[in-house]
Every structure is written in C-alpha cells, then in structure tokens.
Amino acid sequence: MAKTITFTLNGNLVSVEADGSRMLAYVLRSDLGLTGTKIGCGEGLCGACTVLLDGEAVRSCSTPLEGVAGKSVLTIEGLERDGVLHPVQEAFLSHGAYQCGFCTPGMILSTVALLQKTPGPDRQRVAEALDGNLCRCGAHVRILAAVEAAAAKGGVR
Amino acid sequence: MINRRDFLKATGAVGLFVSFPLSAFQEPEKVPQRPSYPKDFNAYLKIGPDGRVGCFVGKIEMGQGTMTALAVLAAEELDVPLERVDMLMGDTDLCPWDGGTWGSLSVWQFGPVLRGAAAEARAVLVQLASEQLGVPVARLQVREGLVSVAGDPARHVSYGQLVEGRRIERHLQDVKPKPVAQFSLVGKNAPRKDGRPKVTGAARYAADLLPPGTLHACLLRPPAHGARLLSVDVSAAEQMAGIKVIQNGDLVAVLHARPDVARKALGLVRAQFQPSPSTLDDRNIFDHLLKAAPPAKELAARGSIPAGAARVEQRLEATYLNSYVAHAPLEPHTAVAQWDKGRLTVWASTQAPFPLKGQLAQALGLRPQEVRVITPFLGGGFGGKGIAPQALEAARLARLAGTPVQVAWSRQEEFFLDTFRPAALVKIRSGLDKDGRIAFWEHHVYCAGEAEAETVYDIPHQRILASGGWMGGNPPGLHPFGIGPWRAPAANTNVYARESHMDALAARAHLDPLEFRLKHLKNPRMIAVLHAVEKVFGWRPRPGPSGRGFGVACADHRDTLVAAMAEVAVDAKTGEVQVKRVVVAQDMGVVVNPDGARQQMEGCITMGLGYALSEEVRFKDGKVLDENFDTYKIPRFSQVPEIQTILIDNPSLPAQGGGEPAIVVMGALLANAIHDAVGVPMLQLPMTPERIRKAMEARPSA
Numbered sequence: 001m002a003k004t005i006t007f008t009l010n011g012n013l014v015s016v017e018a019d020g021s022r023m024l025a026y027v028l029r030s031d032l033g034l035t036g037t038k039i040g041c042g043e044g045l046c047g048a049c050t051v052l053l054d055g056e057a058v059r060s061c062s063t064p065l066e067g068v069a070g071k072s073v074l075t076i077e078g079l080e081r082d083g084v085l086h087p088v089q090e091a092f093l094s095h096g097a098y099q100c101g102f103c104t105p106g107m108i109l110s111t112v113a114l115l116q117k118t119p120g121p122d123r124q125r126v127a128e129a130l131d132g133n134l135c136r137c138g139a140h141v142r143i144l145a146a147v148e149a150a151a152a153k154g155g156v157r
Numbered sequence: 158m159i160n161r162r163d164f165l166k167a168t169g170a171v172g173l174f175v176s177f178p179l180s181a182f183q184e185p186e187k188v189p190q191r192p193s194y195p196k197d198f199n200a201y202l203k204i205g206p207d208g209r210v211g212c213f214v215g216k217i218e219m220g221q222g223t224m225t226a227l228a229v230l231a232a233e234e235l236d237v238p239l240e241r242v243d244m245l246m247g248d249t250d251l252c253p254w255d256g257g258t259w260g261s262l263s264v265w266q267f268g269p270v271l272r273g274a275a276a277e278a279r280a281v282l283v284q285l286a287s288e289q290l291g292v293p294v295a296r297l298q299v300r301e302g303l304v305s306v307a308g309d310p311a312r313h314v315s316y317g318q319l320v321e322g323r324r325i326e327r328h329l330q331d332v333k334p335k336p337v338a339q340f341s342l343v344g345k346n347a348p349r350k351d352g353r354p355k356v357t358g359a360a361r362y363a364a365d366l367l368p369p370g371t372l373h374a375c376l377l378r379p380p381a382h383g384a385r386l387l388s389v390d391v392s393a394a395e396q397m398a399g400i401k402v403i404q405n406g407d408l409v410a411v412l413h414a415r416p417d418v419a420r421k422a423l424g425l426v427r428a429q430f431q432p433s434p435s436t437l438d439d440r441n442i443f444d445h446l447l448k449a450a451p452p453a454k455e456l457a458a459r460g461s462i463p464a465g466a467a468r469v470e471q472r473l474e475a476t477y478l479n480s481y482v483a484h485a486p487l488e489p490h491t492a493v494a495q496w497d498k499g500r501l502t503v504w505a506s507t508q509a510p511f512p513l514k515g516q517l518a519q520a521l522g523l524r525p526q527e528v529r530v531i532t533p534f535l536g537g538g539f540g541g542k543g544i545a546p547q548a549l550e551a552a553r554l555a556r557l558a559g560t561p562v563q564v565a566w567s568r569q570e571e572f573f574l575d576t577f578r579p580a581a582l583v584k585i586r587s588g589l590d591k592d593g594r595i596a597f598w599e600h601h602v603y604c605a606g607e608a609e610a611e612t613v614y615d616i617p618h619q620r621i622l623a624s625g626g627w628m629g630g631n632p633p634g635l636h637p638f639g640i641g642p643w644r645a646p647a648a649n650t651n652v653y654a655r656e657s658h659m660d661a662l663a664a665r666a667h668l669d670p671l672e673f674r675l676k677h678l679k680n681p682r683m684i685a686v687l688h689a690v691e692k693v694f695g696w697r698p699r700p701g702p703s704g705r706g707f708g709v710a711c712a713d714h715r716d717t718l719v720a721a722m723a724e725v726a727v728d729a730k731t732g733e734v735q736v737k738r739v740v741v742a743q744d745m746g747v748v749v750n751p752d753g754a755r756q757q758m759e760g761c762i763t764m765g766l767g768y769a770l771s772e773e774v775r776f777k778d779g780k781v782l783d784e785n786f787d788t789y790k791i792p793r794f795s796q797v798p799e800i801q802t803i804l805i806d807n808p809s810l811p812a813q814g815g816g817e818p819a820i821v822v823m824g825a826l827l828a829n830a831i832h833d834a835v836g837v838p839m840l841q842l843p844m845t846p847e848r849i850r851k852a853m854e855a856r857p858s859a
C-alpha cells in the first residue's frame with residue numbers, strides 16, 4: 001500500500017509516496033535518484049548498500065522504508081559538504097582504498113559509523129566492524145590503513 | 158570517468174553534445190575484416206584549445222587502474238601534466254577499436270600503441286611549433302604542454318594554441334617513444350583518475366544510468382541448467398499495478414519502473430520446468446571430467462620420460478584437484494538498452510565493449526554502425542564480464558517494450574549464469590634421482606587450460622600435456638554450466654599443482670623447499686625474486702614439513718616473475734586456517750605506476766585467499782546451490798593477513814601487466830604452508846577446514 005513516508009535524507013526533509021514495505025536501497029536509487037548506494041547482493045550479505053540510519057550503519061537493501069519514517073538517513077552523497085570531503089572519504093582517497101569502487105560507499109559509511117562510536121579502534125575492532133562489508137577486489141589492506149589514518153585524525157566531523 | 162558533457166567541453170567539442178551520436182568525432186564506419194588498433198593518433202588523442210588532452214581508449218576500468226596507467230603513458234609521451242589528461246574509455250562510438258580488457262594485458266599490449274600515438278603526436282606538435290615560431294625543431298623544448306625556444310622561453314606556443322581544437326592532419330613516420338631513462342611520470346606513484354568519483358558516490362556504473370522512461374526487467378530463469386520451460390502462467394504478475402509482462406518464446410520477463418517491484422512481480426510468475434538431465438554434482442565431477450575430457454595435447458617435451466624414470470630412486474605421483482569458482486564481482490552483470498530510430502545504445506558492464514557491439518549487431522540483425530556500446534565503470538570483472546548476455550537481454554526487451562530497459566542480474570542470477578573457472582585436475586608423475594634432483598616430470602592437466610602447465614624448473618626429462626580447458630572446444634556436456642576465464646585463467650590450477658608437488662618432492666629429498674627450488678632453477682630473474690622475498694620474509698631454511706606453517710611458491714606469469722612466502726596457523730581441532738602474513742616479490746619489467754602495481758598485488762593476494770581456502774561452487778543436478786555470499790565465502794577483513802609487496806626494478810623489460818601474476822601462486826603458497834604446518838600434502842582446493850581435518854586424520858601417524 002502506497003503511503004507518504006517522511007524522513008530526513010542527507011540533512012533535508014523528504015517525502016516519498018511508496019509502499020512502506022519496499023526496501024530503502026531501491027527507493028534511494030530509483031525513486032530518489034541517489035545511485036551512490038550500491039546493491040551487491042540484495043539480501044544483507046555484502047554491505048554495499050550500507051547507509052547510516054540515525055548514525056547507525058544499516059543495510060538499506062534490507063531496511064523497509066516504513067522503518068525510516070521520522071528518522072535521519074545519510075548516504076554517500078551526503079558526506080561531502082560544500083565540496084569538502086569527509087575525513088573518511090579523504091583517507092580512502094589518499095590511501096587508494098578502492099579498486100573498482102563498488103564496495104566503497106558502503107565501506108566509507110560503515111567506517112563513519114564505527115569512528116563515531118569508537119574513536120580509536122584497533123585493527124581487530126576495525127576488522128570486526130567491517131567484516132560484513134565485502135570487497136571482491138581485495139582492497140582490504142588499503143581500507144584498513146585508511147580507517148586507521150582517518151581515526152588518527154579524529155575521523156569525525 | 159568524467160561526465161561526457163564536461164569531457165567534450167574540455168576537449169573543445171562544445172555544442173556537439175546535443176545530438177548523440179557525435180558525428181564530428183565519428184568516422185564513417187569502416188569495419189575492417191580483422192579489427193586492429195588504428196594507426197592515426199587522432200583516434201586516441203584530441204587536444205582542446207585549453208590544452209587539455211582527451212585520451213580515447215577502448216579499454217575499460219574495472220578497478221585495475223588502467224585509466225590511470227594509460228593516462229600516465231599519454232602524459233609522459235606528450236609532456237603534459239597528468240591532471241590535464243582526461244580519459245574516455247570503452248565507448249564504441251568515440252573510442253578506437255579494442256579487443257577487450259583482460260586482466261593484466263592492458264598496459265603490456267595496448268601501452269605501446271598509445272605511447273606510439275602520443276609520441277608521434279608530440280613530434281608533429283613540435284614541428285608545427287617550429288614553423289610557427291620560425292625556430293628549428295632541435296632548438297625547441299616541451300614542458301607541460303608548452304613548446305618554447307631553448308634559452309629564450311618567452312618565445313613559446315602551447316599545444317592548445319597550435320591545435321585550436323582541430324584534428325591534426327600531419328603525420329610523421331618512425332617516431333620513437335621516450336627511452337626509459339627520460340621518463341618523468343612513469344615509475345612514480347600517480348594519483349588515481351577514478352579516485353574522487355569513487356569516494357563520493359558520483360562514479361557511475363551500468364545500473365546507475367537510466368534514460369527517462371526506463372523499465373527494469375526481471376527475467377524468468379530455470380531452476381537448473383538444462384531444465385526446459387514447459388508452461389508458464391503470468392496472470393498473477395500481470396495484475397500488479399504498473400507491471401508489464403513480456404513473453405517471447407523462452408524469454409519471459411516482468412518489467413516495472415522500480416527494480417524491486419519488478420523483482421517482486423517475478424515471484425508471482427508460475428512456471429513449470431522439465432527437470433535437468435544433469436546428474437553431476439560437486440563430488441562426482443572429477444571422475445566425470447577425467448573420463449570426458451578431450452584428448453591430450455602435448456605442450457612440451459624434453460628428453461625421455463622412460464630414460465628419466467630409469468634413474469629414479471623415489472617416485473612420486475599425485476593428483477591435484479580444484480573446484481569451480483565464481484567470479485562474484487560485487488557488481489552483478491547489468492545493462493541498459495535504448496533504441497532510437499533503429500539505432501541501439503547499450504550501457505553495459507562489460508570487459509569487451511567492441512566484441513559486444515559485434516555480438517549485439519549479429520544477434521539483432523543490425524549493421525555494426527547501428528549499435529553503440531558505452532561502458533561506464535565496472536564494479537569488478539575478473540574475466541567474468543568478458544561476456545555480457547544481459548546486454549542482449551536488455552536490447553531484446555527494450556525493442557519489445559518500446560522503452561529503455563535495464564537488466565540487472567540479482568546475486569542469485571549472477572551465481573547461476575556466471576561462467577565459472579572450470580573444475581580441473583592435474584596429474585603429476587615424477588621421481589628423484591640419488592642426488593635428490595628431479596629426474597623426470599610429467600604434468601597432465603585436465604580441463605583447466607594450458608597457461609603455466611610448463612615447468613619453470615630445469616628438468617632433463619619432462620612432458621607436459623593438457624586436455625581441454627577454459628577456452629572452449631570441449632565436448633558438449635563436459636561441464637554442467639558455463640565456464641570461462643577467471644583471473645589468470647588456467648595458471649592458478651597449474652601453478653597450484655606444480656608448486657605443491659615441488660614441496661612434496663622437497664620433503665622426500667629432505668631439503669628445504671626454497672633450497673630445492675633454487676637447485677632446479679637457472680633463470681636468474683626467478684632466482685632474484687625468490688631471494689628478494691626470502692630476505693623480507695626472513696626465511697630460515699629447514700626441510701619440510703617443519704611444523705612452522707611456512708610456505709613458498711613461485712611462477713612465471715607471461716614474463717612477470719613472482720615469488721611468495723607465507724606463514725599460516727592451522728587450528729588442529731577445527732582445521733581453520735589463519736594466514737598470518739604473505740610476502741610477494743614481483744619482477745614485472747618497467748613499472749608504470751608503482752602504487753597501482755602494489756594495489757593489484759595486494760588485491761591478488763587477498764582474492765587468492767578465497768580460491769585457496771574457501772571458494773567453491775556447490776551444485777547438483779544442474780542446480781547451483783550457492784546463491785549468495787552466505788554460503789559462497791569470499792575473503793573478509795578478519796581473514797586478511799599482513800601483506801608485504803616487493804617490486805623489483807627491471808628497466809630492461811617493457812611494462813608487463815600486474816593484474817594477475819600474484820594470484821597464480823596463492824593456491825600453492827597456502828597449500829605448501831598448510832602442508833608445512835600439519836605435515837600432510839593438500840591435494841584439493843579449496844582447503845576448507847573440513848578437508849584439512851580429513852587430511853590430518855589420514856596422516857600415517859594419526
């Protein structure tokens with residue numbers, strides 16, 4: 001049943017007319033045109049679709065739209081501000097922490113959530129936090145280095 | 158890739174944008190009998206009035222850094238700053254022909270073509286400058302796209318001014334590219350061209366490109382390979398609002414403006430299939446392959462096997478197995494197709510846009526000039542996107558639907574329709590003489606392919622045989638599903654077998670495995686990479702199995718030499734393996750972008766953990782049982798070891814590719830390290846905890 005669902009998306013209030021049982025990832029990409037959120041598995045198993053929901057990293061392919069009503073969603077498109085990259089984006093860029101880039105938005109958002117909660121995570125904590133984010137290209141060691149570098153600089157904005 | 162509008166602006170083609178196709182950039186299409194790289198440098202390079210260089214190449218970027226490496230080569234030869242080179246890749250209307258982007262071949266094979274084009278363009282530009290400035294060429298110098306008079310830099314003219322956005326009509330013969338000693342960009346770490354769009358989410362992949370009015374199509378698939386459609390009932394799906402159903406023979410698809418709604422509607426389609434006739438599964442497959450493989454082809458022979466065997470004190474024979482593995486790029490196969498007045502444009506995740514264009518034209522009864530393939534960024538390929546059946550599906554459906562159509566395979570479809578790396582066997586027969594040297598060696602590979610079946614070691618009596626492989630030409634029904642090239646095709650299998658067997662022989666000879674290899678090596682480059690890795694790893698010689706969990710392996714992958722060492726820990730109870738560290742040294746000739754090369758090596762090592770330890774496709778009666786990443790296990794952060802990479806500087810060899818070499822040693826490397834840890838050879842990949850436990854239980858002492 002289509003209904004109007006209102007939530008905050010990257011700082012702006014949006015209303016979507018849609019069936020509330022539809023998954024957020026598709027609404028973001030198809031209805032709202034924000035294609036930075038990627039779909040790699042569709043079943044909560046790869047992390048490519050990770051977005052922040054009230055600051056928590058969630059799999060948007062498995063998050064029903066009705067679950068975000070009244071809440072705040074942050075996607076990869078909302079991280080850059082006035083042309084200035086988020087420190088985590090900056091660290092991914094300077095460490096070459098991507099290859100094909102398909103896992104990258106999800107990796108970055110999982111990292112942002114981690115660093116908000118755990119400012120100085122050790123490698124094991126980082127690996128745990130990102131273990132559900134798959135990278136087929138094997139950019140892992142660069143990603144770990146980027147996360148550590150971002151953490152060392154505070155990692156949050 | 159920068160967006161096309163900015164790109165065309167940057168290259169001085171403002172105004173042409175409005176009417177696709179871009180006729181001014183387009184030659185009237187001549188389809189050569191056998192396509193090859195065009196000779197005219199204008200096909201590759203366009204210089205805008207602002208001096209920006211548009212570099213047009215038919216390669217694609219799938220994460221391997223080709224975009225950056227090729228930009229470096231163009232900038233180097235032209236003497237322009239790297240930031241001023243804009244890459245446009247994989248568009249069959251705008252880019253010169255290319256045969257496809259295959260792992261590590263881009264730089265090695267296409268690099269010289271691009272360098273030659275850019276070197277000639279530079280020479281022509283300098284000649285034009287000489288005429289304009291009235292100064293002989295010998296007195297001119299080029300820096301950052303500015304040609305100036307040596308000793309009188311006020312007299313100068315820029316590339317942009319010389320060309321004014323026009324096509325350069327002049328050509329020069331026999332212009333040599335720069336010698337290695339004059340490189341100023343090649344060999345230095347270059348910032349990646351695709352970096353910023355990838356960290357901001359702006360990078361566009363096939364699923365992100367939606368012409369207005371696009372419908373998303375989900376296709377009905379059989380439950381098993383070989384299962385034929387008997388009947389289908391789409392009435393329930395048709396009742397969903399906004400759903401369009403298309404039925405055309407076996408092609409049954411539901412379409413909707415939203416991809417998830419289309420997927421849901423597909424669930425309402427009721428279909429009956431005849432069961433698959435296949436009786437193969439992931440256990441009986443190896444016996445079947447041995448029986449059904451095509452006849453052997455002799456790849457190499459030296460000396461005489463009987464003569465070698467006659468001198469043997471210890472014989473060793475073994476059979477090595479590896480399973481089917483999936484490409485599993487994080488981005489599934491995706492395409493968007495749009496028809497406009499009989500002309501087809503397809504945006505597709507493909508490694509081979511030009512071959513795809515030909516295939517589409519043929520399948521749809523079009524002339525080649527009526528098809529355009531545009532390749533956005535690829536979310537990984539690894540050989541699996543050399544074919545792009547989804548593009549034809551989208552094109553057919555778009556024609557039937559009368560709207561643009563996107564086909565984005567689900568993960569389940571990706572596992573079902575992927576062309577897997579073939580399951581394969583290698584039988585090695587060998588023997589040691591009284592001095593602990595290999596007296597004879599026979600390597601017979603079934604179903605993997607020929608690459609690296611030949612040994613890198615100096616063995617007097619040897620014979621190398623291959624029966625079939627990933628390239629095709631197999632008897633029908635050999636494999637229960639599609640197979641194809643998987644990152645470094647055939648090499649992973651052959652190197653796994655050869656290098657594992659070397660360790661088994663070293664153990665019989667009571668020699669340290671590194672020492673045993675060196676004893677059989679003549680190639681000084683291979684010896685050097687082994688020593689390089691030995692030093693960084695801190696290898697202390699000891700005959701194996703030593704219980705330490707140390708492993709070594711080496712390979713010659715298309716003239717890139719690679720040697721690796723690893724340390725693993727094996728949980729004796731569970732059979733779980735933790736790889737603690739991996740060191741890889743590589744001699745790949747001239748290194749265009751060292752940081753990019755290291756990234757590729759790290760990627761190979763990490764991806765290689767998967768086929769070595771956990772990845773295998775389970776199947777039964779035509780059904781692929783692995784449908785997603787819950788059961789098909791690719792490497793994760795918690796499994797990633799400490800990785801060190803060593804690049805050996807070798808200016809004497811032209812740049813080789815780096816997208817593959819390091820992965821070919823990973824199976825053997827970990828097999829040898831596990832053998833060293835647990836004391837039994839590992840005869841099957843992947844080395845799952847269960848297989849390791851079984852191998853340990855079968856130990857003679859246990």
Ligand code: FES
Nearest residue numbers: 040042044047061
């Ligand atoms: S697409 Fe959502 S977790 Fe994979």
Ligand code: FES
Nearest residue numbers: 099100135136137
């Ligand atoms: S960079 Fe390709 S999947 Fe991570």
